[in-house]
Amino acid sequence: MVKINGETRDIADRTLASVVTECGYDPARIAAELNGEIVPKSRYESTVLKDGDSLEVVSFVGGG
Numbered sequence: 304m305v306k307i308n309g310e311t312r313d314i315a316d317r318t319l320a321s322v323v324t325e326c327g328y329d330p331a332r333i334a335a336e337l338n339g340e341i342v343p344k345s346r347y348e349s350t351v352l353k354d355g356d357s358l359e360v361v362s363f364v365g366g367g
Contacts, residue, residue, distance in 0.1 A: 306357045315354040320347040323360065334361045 304311050307326065314322050319342060323330050335342045336359040342350055352358065 305352045315352055319350040332363045
């Protein structure tokens with residue numbers, strides 16, 4: 304089980320890139336923090352989520 308923005312989900316053993324996309328986020332418009340550390344976008348494809356991980360995803364919204 305992995306906690307995403309406070310919600311526990313059964314998504315262990317999947318890449319950060321696939322989870323972000325499945326959750327409906329645009330990878331170009333987010334920042335991801337895994338277990339307290341910012342994950343560079345260049346590592347989304349190679350970062351595999353593990354049981355017990357905590358992921359925070361922040362979306363950027365433009366406006367005027």
